[in-house]
Every structure is written in C-alpha cells, then in structure tokens.
Amino acid sequence: MTKIYEIYGRDAHEMTKALMTAADIKSEIPDGARIALKPNLILAATPEEGATTHPGVLSGCIEYLQEAGFWDISVIESSWYGEKTERSMKVCGYDQVCDRYAVPFYDLKKDSVRTTDTPFRPMDICAKALDADYLIDLPVLKGHCQTAMTCALKNLKGCIPDREKRKFHSDGLFEPIAALGAVLKPSLIIVDSICGDLNFEEGGNPVPTNRMMLGTDPVQMDAYGCQLMGLDPDDVPYIALAEAWGAGSSNVVNEEIVRLNEPERAKGYPNASGLVRELTRNVHADSACSPCYAALVRALYMARREGIRITDRISIGQGYRGKSIKGIGIGNCCRQAERCVPGCPPTPREILDLLR
Ligand code: SF4
Structure with a gap:
C-alpha cells in the first residue's frame, strides 16, 4: 500500500480511528501480532505546545485495535536525553490512556538493547522495538533546528538508549537516522499534524493545522511532510539516504492521496x-x-x-x-x-x- 490517507479536524481520537478504518488496517496485521505503538514524547509537554503526539492519537489507535480483536498492544518510548520518560508520559496524559485501555507503557530508557547491524554502523537498539511484530510509528510533523523537519524517520530515535542518542549527534544525525529507519521499519505510520511547532522539536511555536495522515512508508511520509512544510526533500538529507538504504520510497503521487474530508473541517x-x-x-x-x-x-x-x-x-x-x-x-x-x-x-x- 503506497496510498496516503489524510483527514482534517480537531478530534485526534476520532480522526485516528477514521484513518485506520478507511485504510482497513486490521486486515494488514497478522493474527497474534505483538503490536508496539511509538509516539513522540520527546519531553514533558502537552501537545498544544507543538512537540508531542496527542494522547487522542494513542487512544484512537488502541481502541481501533482492541475493537478489531488485537490485545497484545504496548506503548514504547524514551524521552530525549535529560528528560524522564515517566514525567513526560504523565504531563501528556498517556498514563490515563494506558490505564483506561489496560495497555502497558514501557520506558525504553530501562529496556535491554541489542547491537544491530545497519547500513551505517552497528547500533544499540532497544529490544522492545526490535521484537515488535507490528510497529506503529506515531510522530508529530514539526520543524527541527538541525534537520529542518522531523516526522516518521526521526521519531524512531526514541527507540535507542541515551548513549546511542548522543552518538547520533556526534555522527551528524543524518546518516544514523537514515540507517535506523532502514532496520527498524515501522509497519504503519500515523502522523499527528494537528499542532506541530514551526521550528523546534521541543515546541514553543505551535501552528495548528488540524490535520492527520496515515501511510505505510516512513520515507514517503517524510517526503510528504516536507511538501506540507514547504521544504524540498533535499533540504532533509536523511530522506534520500534512507531511500538509498532501502527504508522506503520518497515518491509521493498526488492521485494516491485519499482525503477523507475537506480542509473546511479544520x-x-x-x-x-x-x-x-x-x-x-x-x-x-x-x-x-x-x-x-x-x-x-x-x-x-x-x-x-x-x-x-x-x-x-x-x-x-x-x-x-x-x-x-x-x-x-x-x-x-x-x-x-x-x-x-x-x-x-x-x-x-x-x-x-x-x-x-
Ligand atoms: S481555500 Fe478556503 S476552504 Fe480551502 S483551505 Fe483555504 S480557507 Fe479553507
């Protein structure tokens, strides 16, 4: 499936369910799959500040999956270096979502890691991310002061330990981000583009767009994110690198974008x-x-x-x-x-x- 599904509105929970229903996601997931949801919980901030995935995306995704009969679901994340993931999860309201649906939340700062070969160099990657049969990437589309934008590929950086995150920065970010995307390919990407920051991944200048997208190719979703932010994919070098290393295709075909409603809903x-x-x-x-x-x-x-x-x-x-x-x-x-x-x-x- 290379289609991108897009919806406008303000209710993250219902928008997420509508996207998953339209794309018939339940038919793509193998029976008994271990499903891991990876939101963007970079720091302790509410989604209105433009940095973190709205808890409604999480609840909509879990509710859709449980209604379809999938029960082996977990939420995995580690906040950025210096931030306690548990604090972020409470500030963003994820604790309440996980309690309501009886879904465990795993702080990947406490997870074991496995050193994994990638096209760039061996990397330490958290076991819970590697062991998921069906990884759902729930990024926020937003600006980034070093990489111009961040969306599906860079959100996977929360699946590595803090010492590996520091190495990513000393390696210049682009190559390690692309290489991680090539080995930790998410099966599904649901992008929260409701309220992303214009420039900074930590938020502060939110620009509500009241829009969400769903796709299955992280490279394509990042290329489309560039289009929506007025960037050329060449402005974000890890996109072409990830494509060259087999993480996906940056081809975005406008005819393959399925709009579930019109911008007037936003x-x-x-x-x-x-x-x-x-x-x-x-x-x-x-x-x-x-x-x-x-x-x-x-x-x-x-x-x-x-x-x-x-x-x-x-x-x-x-x-x-x-x-x-x-x-x-x-x-x-x-x-x-x-x-x-x-x-x-x-x-x-x-x-x-x-x-x-
Ligand atoms: S052109 Fe009008 S209807 Fe279309 S998105 Fe802009 S304000 Fe909304």
Whole structure:
C-alpha cells in the first residue's frame, strides 16, 4: 500500500480511528501480532505546545485495535536525553490512556538493547522495538533546528538508549537516522499534524493545522511532510539516504492521496504564539481553515529568512468568498483578490512564490 490517507479536524481520537478504518488496517496485521505503538514524547509537554503526539492519537489507535480483536498492544518510548520518560508520559496524559485501555507503557530508557547491524554502523537498539511484530510509528510533523523537519524517520530515535542518542549527534544525525529507519521499519505510520511547532522539536511555536495522515512508508511520509512544510526533500538529507538504504520510497503521487474530508473541517486559526503573531501582522483572517493558515505562516517564515519584506495586506479565509479584496489573497476562497494564490489549501511553496 503506497496510498496516503489524510483527514482534517480537531478530534485526534476520532480522526485516528477514521484513518485506520478507511485504510482497513486490521486486515494488514497478522493474527497474534505483538503490536508496539511509538509516539513522540520527546519531553514533558502537552501537545498544544507543538512537540508531542496527542494522547487522542494513542487512544484512537488502541481502541481501533482492541475493537478489531488485537490485545497484545504496548506503548514504547524514551524521552530525549535529560528528560524522564515517566514525567513526560504523565504531563501528556498517556498514563490515563494506558490505564483506561489496560495497555502497558514501557520506558525504553530501562529496556535491554541489542547491537544491530545497519547500513551505517552497528547500533544499540532497544529490544522492545526490535521484537515488535507490528510497529506503529506515531510522530508529530514539526520543524527541527538541525534537520529542518522531523516526522516518521526521526521519531524512531526514541527507540535507542541515551548513549546511542548522543552518538547520533556526534555522527551528524543524518546518516544514523537514515540507517535506523532502514532496520527498524515501522509497519504503519500515523502522523499527528494537528499542532506541530514551526521550528523546534521541543515546541514553543505551535501552528495548528488540524490535520492527520496515515501511510505505510516512513520515507514517503517524510517526503510528504516536507511538501506540507514547504521544504524540498533535499533540504532533509536523511530522506534520500534512507531511500538509498532501502527504508522506503520518497515518491509521493498526488492521485494516491485519499482525503477523507475537506480542509473546511479544520476551521479556525490558532491563538498565535509570539513568532506567529509577528509573522502575521499584515494578515486579515476570516474563518480560515487551519491548514491554509499554517501554509501561510510557513511561507511568511521562509520569506522572512530570505529577507523579503512584506507590506501588502494579506487576506485568507472562507469569509472572503465572493468579495473583492485589495492586496494578496490566499486560497480559492480569495479568488477575487488583486493577486491570489489558488489552491485549497495552497502549499507554502506556492504562497512563497507569490510573496517573492
Ligand atoms: S481555500 Fe478556503 S476552504 Fe480551502 S483551505 Fe483555504 S480557507 Fe479553507
């Protein structure tokens, strides 16, 4: 299956179940499989801060699996170096989810490891991740100060011990991330793109997009994540490396993206953090869908990095349908603007091209 399933909305639990149902995931899982769920619980922060996987993704995934008759389910994760995983799990509400569904949570900082050959070098990888028959990767799509973005491949870094994480950094991150993806291939990826940070994996500048995606190829999901963030996959060198080492294919075919609903289900734009507020001071939004607004924020951020000064009024949102607008309009709803970026939603690249 190379299809990508996409859904818009605000209810992470129901969106996750809808994605898994649409993709008929239960038919892909072998009977009696040991299923391990690997969220992004990098630090002790609630998902609204843009860094951690929403607990609703976890509960939706577990509920779908249990309703389909799968009971050997666990949640595995180790927070980043210096953070206690148990603290992160409580702050993010995972303890309540695991209690409600009677699913064990394993802190991989306490797990045994096995030294495993990879295309780059032997690596210590946690046994619970290696021993899963069906590994479900539940990353957050967000920015990263060193790798530009993080999604499916980099989320697997939580499956190695802290000393190996430090080695990843001294190895320059790209090669070890790609090599880990080549040996620890997840069977399923469900991406939380509800509220990812613009720049930093630890959060702080969340830009709600109210969107989730499901796929089975981590390289493809990362390549698609790049597209949604306005990045070229070449900006994230571990994607091509992972592809070369057999972790998947970066080919994203638009016709193979199955949208379960339209962006209008993700109405409303976020309470802006400091950076977002500064970037959007010329923006006039009226009932904008979150993915449209997020694409604009991303484009404004890239424009600022290129030194482009924007003084024009920018309009966005369903409230502008059928109205004549001065300045720039974003998306099909603003077709009557003096200059419009068409699309529903347009991509950050398309918006940036017009801003340039
Ligand atoms: S163009 Fe309009 S309907 Fe489409 S995503 Fe943007 S605001 Fe929503």
